[in-house]
Amino acid sequence: MKVAIIGASLGGLFAAYHLARGGVEVEVYERASVPGLPPRTLIVTNKLNEVLGFVPEEAIVNRIRKLEIFSRSKSVRIELSRPDLVIERERLIKLLARLAEEAGARIHLGYQFEGFFRAGKKMVLKLRNLKSGKTFTPLSDILVGADGISSAVSRAISCDGHFPTALLQARVALQGEGASDTCQVWFDPDYTKYFFWSIPECAKLSTVGLIADDDRQARVGLEAFLKERGLKPLEFQGAKVPLYRWSGLRGGESGRRGVFLVGDAAAQVKVTTVGGVVTGLYGARALARAILNGGDYKRELRELKLELNLHLLVRNILNRFRNEDYDELLERFNGTLTGLLQRWNRDELRSFFFKMILTEPHLLRIGLKTLFRSLKEGKVGG
Numbered sequence: 001m002k003v004a005i006i007g008a009s010l011g012g013l014f015a016a017y018h019l020a021r022g023g024v025e026v027e028v029y030e031r032a033s034v035p036g037l038p039p040r041t042l043i044v045t046n047k048l049n050e051v052l053g054f055v056p057e058e059a060i061v062n063r064i065r066k067l068e069i070f071s072r073s074k075s076v077r078i079e080l081s082r083p084d085l086v087i088e089r090e091r092l093i094k095l096l097a098r099l100a101e102e103a104g105a106r107i108h109l110g111y112q113f114e115g116f117f118r119a120g121k122k123m124v125l126k127l128r129n130l131k132s133g134k135t136f137t138p139l140s141d142i143l144v145g146a147d148g149i150s151s152a153v154s155r156a157i158s159c160d161g162h163f164p165t166a167l168l169q170a171r172v173a174l175q176g177e178g179a180s181d182t183c184q185v186w187f188d189p190d191y192t193k194y195f196f197w198s199i200p201e202c203a204k205l206s207t208v209g210l211i212a213d214d215d216r217q218a219r220v221g222l223e224a225f226l227k228e229r230g231l232k233p234l235e236f237q238g239a240k241v242p243l244y245r246w247s248g249l250r251g252g253e254s255g256r257r258g259v260f261l262v263g264d265a266a267a268q269v270k271v272t273t274v275g276g277v278v279t280g281l282y283g284a285r286a287l288a289r290a291i292l293n294g295g296d297y298k299r300e301l302r303e304l305k306l307e308l309n310l311h312l313l314v315r316n317i318l319n320r321f322r323n324e325d326y327d328e329l330l331e332r333f334n335g336t337l338t339g340l341l342q343r344w345n346r347d348e349l350r351s352f353f354f355k356m357i358l359t360e361p362h363l364l365r366i367g368l369k370t371l372f373r374s375l376k377e378g379k380v381g382g
């Protein structure tokens with residue numbers, strides 16, 4: 001069996017690694033001539049280690065042991081019992097590429113996927129060599145789209161339904177001493193319904209940024225944030241990330257006649273924090289397992305879908321929050337919930353969400369209040 005994977009980033013390379021290890025012939029096609037660029041600083045929970053099956057030491061640039069969350073007039077400080085990891089994406093991609101190649105996968109750089117057609121049981125791929133301009137038409141039994149938010153594979157199977165959100169961050173000199181193990185988060189719905197962050201990479205550098213509905217809102221928000229704190233940007237990092245929806249991207253999960261999607265191409269992104277690394281890797285591993293065991297990708301994704309749906313429910317409520325709602329929320333976080341939040345892992349929302357509600361039923365009241373308020377104001381939908 002031959003599997004062609006489009007995209008040599010996190011999702012594609014992790015699927016390639018598992019499949020090649022399982023004895024499958026894997027060809028990975030990537031349009032960039034150097035994978036992993038431009039640089040991107042990422043923060044993930046230590047669930048990453050569990051999904052990868054190892055600790056990616058060479059990609060970890062820092063470990064976060066404390067989380068400080070701010071609303072307009074409240075704040076909460078949480079000591080994480082399992083540190084979050086700050087990752088340089090390029091290093092993780094290089095590591096996964098090496099593992100995939102060692103397992104037997106072949107990675108072809110500078111090849112752009114432009115479509116495919118069927119010839120009997122096989123698929124004929126149309127790939128353009130971006131250096132020579134020539135078209136190359138290899139055969140494959142299975143096609144995997146790991147080609148991100150603008151997935152050409154998802155378009156080729158008429159499964160293009162990505163809802164983009166904009167992430168923009170800037171690297172800045174870190175202010176204050178002893179803060180290199182503390183990640184800070186600010187809720188300010190006047191600028192964004194998501195949040196701002198500061199993620200220290202080391203004692204001297206931090207990445208500050210925000211999630212916004214579009215590029216303009218992201219730029220305005222980040223400019224205001226930097227100005228207010230007197231921070232000078234050293235470099236900007238930004239791109240679109242797809243939002244997961246209730247329906248998922250159905251065609252890409254059912255494997256429409258041998259074509260599957262993983263990672264951002266499948267919108268496998270937690271919409272509370274717009275984090276797609278751990279969930280995308282989970283999706284890649286699920287697909288590899290389904291192919292290797294002759295199983296069903298949809299079934300392998302069941303746990304992930306439950307988790308993503310719960311994040312979507314929480315996001316739908318948070319989207320309606322005002323400053324005073326965040327104040328009220330943080331007040332509750334400071335009380336009975338501190339212990340739970342210390343063990344908090346945002347990739348395991350299912351395991352602590354209901355415990356949180358039981359421990360602090362007032363959270364339910366805050367959520368319902370915001371829902372009823374927006375219904376009264378006529379704001380329905382996500």
Ligand SMILES: Cc1cc2nc3c(=O)[nH]c(=O)nc-3n(C[C@H](O)[C@H](O)[C@H](O)COP(=O)(O)OP(=O)(O)OC[C@H]3O[C@@H](n4cnc5c(N)ncnc54)[C@H](O)[C@@H]3O)c2cc1C
Nearest residue numbers: 007009010011031042043113147148239263264275276277
């Ligand atoms: C600024 C920013 C900060 C972020 N921070 C975090 C974070 O802190 N934590 C977190 O969990 N997530 C974060 N994310 C989201 C996370 O980076 C993505 O969810 C994740 O990288 C997606 O990986 P992927 O492999 O699915 O897709 P991508 O990384 O988008 O890779 C797609 C690959 O496919 C290739 N490709 C595309 N089209 C073609 C084609 N036609 N032919 C051949 N190759 C093609 C591309 O060149 C690329 O290499 C952030 C995103 C941004 C933009």
